[in-house]
Amino acid sequence: MVKNKYPLPFFDVIEVASKGDVLAVKNVLRYYHRYTMSLSAYPFFDVEMKRRMESKLMSRILKFKVLPHDKKNLQRGDMNT
8 A cells, every 4th residue: 555645634624724724724725735836837837826726725625514424424434425
């Protein structure tokens, strides 16, 4: 099994970020930093493009809703339901 070099943010971090916690949102943005850098670097680096992608990601984080059913399954460790 290959160990992921960049593990996903914990579910609790995503849940807190969706409620507007600044540090949690920064944590999620840090996870996607390499991805946004690579997308904004083609064919040349575009700072404005990177800012727009981060802004869109932040708006989606804040719109994200955690359903009680999802939270219960994740606390049990059941990822297949």
